[in-house]
Amino acid sequence: MEILLKEESNKGFSIARENNKRAGMMSYSIAGDTLIIIDHTEVEQEFNGxxxxxxxxxxxxxxxxxxxxxIIPLCPFAASMFKKLDDIKDVLK
Structure with a gap:
């Protein structure tokens, strides 16, 4: 699985690819120099789980x-992961 980050003006994307096929995408809004807001996550059905x-x-x-x-996790998936995973809470706003 390859995970790439891409930013365009005030939006950013974490894109998952496997064998040149998109597996999923997580988007975030850049709210300033020190803050991003994760607003959406989608995973292609064949990659669920x-x-x-x-x-x-x-x-x-x-x-x-x-x-x-x-990071402010507005996306329900990201918010639930921040609640579950102690090792990433250091970046939580």
Whole structure:
């Protein structure tokens, strides 16, 4: 599984691909130099239950740590992951 980050003006995307096929996408809004808001997660049906959403979230968390950015998880999936996973709460706003 390959996870890529892409940013365009005030939006960012964590994109999961496997064998050149899109497995999922998590989007975030860039709300300033030190804040992003995760607003949407989607995983292609054939990749459900394979941890794709979690991998995309971890890629965004890694970027947030590198840039000293905090995250507000508005997306229900991301919000539930932040409640469950203690190892990513350091970037939570």
């Amino acid at each position: 394979k941890g794709v959403g979690k991998q995309m979230l971890y890629k965004i968390v890694e970027m947030a740590r590198d840039k000293n950015v905090k």
